[in-house]
Amino acid sequence: MSFLLWQSVRTAAEANPDRLAVTDGSSPLTYAELEEASSAVCAYLLAAGLEPGDRVGIVAPKSSRCVASLLGVLKAGGCYVPVDPRAPAARVQFILRNADVRFVVSEDRLFTALDLSSSLGHPSERILLLDDGVGDQGTGWSDLSSFGAASPASRREFDPTYIVYASGSTGEPKGVVISHRNALTFVDWARTTFHISNEDRLSNHAPFHFDLSVLDLYGALTAGASVHLVPDSSAPFPSTLAQWIDETGISVWYSVPSALIRLLKKGDLGRFEFEQLRCILFAGEVFPVKHLRPVMEAFPHASFHNLYEPTEANVCTFYSVPRPIPPEMESLPIGRSCANIETFALSEDGGKCDEGEVGELLVRGPCVMQGYWGLPERTQQSIMQNPLHDDYLDPVYRTGDRVSVLPDGGYSFLGRTDHMVKVRGYRVELGEIEVALNAHAGVREAAVVALPDDEVGATLHAAVVPAEDSKLDSESIKKHCLNRLLRYAVPETVTFISELPRTSTGKIDRVTLGKSMSSDL
Amino acid sequence: MKEDLQKFVNGSLLRGSEQVDSNESLLERGVIDSVGLMQLIEFIEDRTGLRIPDQLLVPENFRSVDAMDEMIQNLRNP
Numbered sequence: 001m002s003f004l005l006w007q008s009v010r011t012a013a014e015a016n017p018d019r020l021a022v023t024d025g026s027s028p029l030t031y032a033e034l035e036e037a038s039s040a041v042c043a044y045l046l047a048a049g050l051e052p053g054d055r056v057g058i059v060a061p062k063s064s065r066c067v068a069s070l071l072g073v074l075k076a077g078g079c080y081v082p083v084d085p086r087a088p089a090a091r092v093q094f095i096l097r098n099a100d101v102r103f104v105v106s107e108d109r110l111f112t113a114l115d116l117s118s119s120l121g122h123p124s125e126r127i128l129l130l131d132d133g134v135g136d137q138g139t140g141w142s143d144l145s146s147f148g149a150a151s152p153a154s155r156r157e158f159d160p161t162y163i164v165y166a167s168g169s170t171g172e173p174k175g176v177v178i179s180h181r182n183a184l185t186f187v188d189w190a191r192t193t194f195h196i197s198n199e200d201r202l203s204n205h206a207p208f209h210f211d212l213s214v215l216d217l218y219g220a221l222t223a224g225a226s227v228h229l230v231p232d233s234s235a236p237f238p239s240t241l242a243q244w245i246d247e248t249g250i251s252v253w254y255s256v257p258s259a260l261i262r263l264l265k266k267g268d269l270g271r272f273e274f275e276q277l278r279c280i281l282f283a284g285e286v287f288p289v290k291h292l293r294p295v296m297e298a299f300p301h302a303s304f305h306n307l308y309e310p311t312e313a314n315v316c317t318f319y320s321v322p323r324p325i326p327p328e329m330e331s332l333p334i335g336r337s338c339a340n341i342e343t344f345a346l347s348e349d350g351g352k353c354d355e356g357e358v359g360e361l362l363v364r365g366p367c368v369m370q371g372y373w374g375l376p377e378r379t380q381q382s383i384m385q386n387p388l389h390d391d392y393l394d395p396v397y398r399t400g401d402r403v404s405v406l407p408d409g410g411y412s413f414l415g416r417t418d419h420m421v422k423v424r425g426y427r428v429e430l431g432e433i434e435v436a437l438n439a440h441a442g443v444r445e446a447a448v449v450a451l452p453d454d455e456v457g458a459t460l461h462a463a464v465v466p467a468e469d470s471k472l473d474s475e476s477i478k479k480h481c482l483n484r485l486l487r488y489a490v491p492e493t494v495t496f497i498s499e500l501p502r503t504s505t506g507k508i509d510r511v512t513l514g515k516s517m518s519s520d521l
Numbered sequence: 522m523k524e525d526l527q528k529f530v531n532g533s534l535l536r537g538s539e540q541v542d543s544n545e546s547l548l549e550r551g552v553i554d555s556v557g558l559m560q561l562i563e564f565i566e567d568r569t570g571l572r573i574p575d576q577l578l579v580p581e582n583f584r585s586v587d588a589m590d591e592m593i594q595n596l597r598n599p
Contacts, residue, residue: 088536232551235555236554236557236558237583238578239576240578259555262555267575424556482536487554487557488556
């Protein structure tokens with residue numbers, strides 16, 4: 001029986017030992033090799049003192065070795081915390097400290113560049129470096145064989161598998177804790193629904209700190225299929241990426257819509273037939289139908305599926321796109337609930353919405369996260385007792401997404417109930433950017449508005465009121481943001497104004513501000 | 522142009538006081554993700570009035586400031 005994520009991978013490995021499991025282009029691993037490598041990482045972690053539930057920070061570009069390390073952490077009974085290695089050092093350090101990681105998996109150069117040694121103060125035996133020849137700041141990959149073998153640790157299905165950090169409105173990212181049961185509910189559903197078999201080749205486009213990668217990695221590795229990691233260095237180049245998809249014979253692709261739109265606009269797709277590509281999944285943001293139509297024409301052999309994916313509940317609804325899309329369809333529904341999951345919309349008066357009504361989408365079932373790491377109050381605001389009954393304990397997750405109920409029981413996404421926006425599929429809290437702007441000594445106050453953009457979801461624009469006597473220019477403000485925020489969260493434009501517009505209750509009037517900013521562009 | 526490009530990379534794409542030489546790899550530095558690439562294309566097209574054709578958007582042409590400069594020279598003198 002498999003109720004832990006690594007057990008499902010082991011079952012697939014035993015049935016497919018000589019098949020390709022994962023490749024990053026330069027170092028392919030068969031299933032037998034992946035099992036061996038992940039067991040070596042497990043033995044190392046246990047020998048270095050990993051206790052059940054210990055968090056292990058993953059700060060490395062994607063690679064086959066990195067995938068083996070994720071599995072090794074799980075076998076050892078740990079919980080991994082993938083962090084964007086391109087994030088500002090302060091953010092990486094914050095996440096690793098916030099998650100209280102006991103171990104770090106990284107690369108020699110990155111570990112030094114991000115100053116992780118002195119900022120964390122871990123002894124070097126708790127640092128695993130994925131390079132071959134490393135100095136004395138950690139254990140190198142080639143040293144792993146000396147740790148022999150170890151039996152995987154015993155864990156329960158409710159224990160955490162990984163923690164992914166998302167933008168937080170207070171200016172600090174918050175960690176979403178996903179259990180083995182949460183992850184397997186999603187992975188098993190995806191494998192069954194999209195008929196993933198050991199003949200399939202899955203792409204992995206999303207970085208590991210973005211939870212879209214969970215489907216790529218475990219959808220493949222629990223099916224005996226292969227997962228092909230798109231190297232970070234070629235992912236941004238549409239024409240290179242299109243050629244890679246065709247040459248690799250990718251059969252299942254999963255990404256944010258904006259990556260597919262970029263492929264369409266700049267990938268010169270007409271060169272290829274993409275005969276192997278049978279299934280395209282997308283999530284993270286709204287896919288405008290006017291872009292989806294030509295994308296579907298460019299990939300003529302693929303079925304298309306819109307997955308609705310609040311990180312806190314993995315994927316909980318989905319919609320299979322009809323081919324061709326009916327001419328009258330203007331926006332894509334997010335569809336109906338996945339297996340073993342119930343969703344419903346709650347109206348403002350607290351009742352369950354009927355067809356045609358608008359409310360906040362709520363989710364219940366084994367997909368709902370364990371909580372936000374170390375934030376019990378924030379968790380209680382998001383996960384509550386099912387408001388429709390009080391017969392027994394029945395936690396539901398409030399998505400913060402406004403939806404309308406469609407005649408088929410599915411949903412249409414209308415927007416957020418708060419100030420979270422999606423840029424290129426990534427969650428961005430406007431408050432987090434405002435905290436960064438206000439940290440600048442020359443800024444008296446600042447507000448950020450998101451203007452809708454049908455290629456990247458939204459573009460971000462800052463309005464800044466300079467402090468008295470301060471001379472600011474937009475380049476220095478952007479650089480200041482870049483030093484604190486992820487690249488996609490840096491505002492595209494910075495406008496200096498003498499005062500922020502306010503509502504009668506004294507709050508920043510974002511509607512007026514948004515209108516004036518969009519007319520200035 | 523090469524100097525402007527280097528200034529832009531150091532000033533607007535790299536964090537803090539990080540700097541690169543014109544022959545240093547930007548791909549390994551993690552400067553070029555989809556947002557960074559878009560900013561570079563916009564900067565080059567704005568400054569030169571050229572349009573970079575889609576088939577030139579490949580890692581080899583953006584791997585360093587030198588490589589971008591060479592691409593621009595070739596576009597100017599076909």
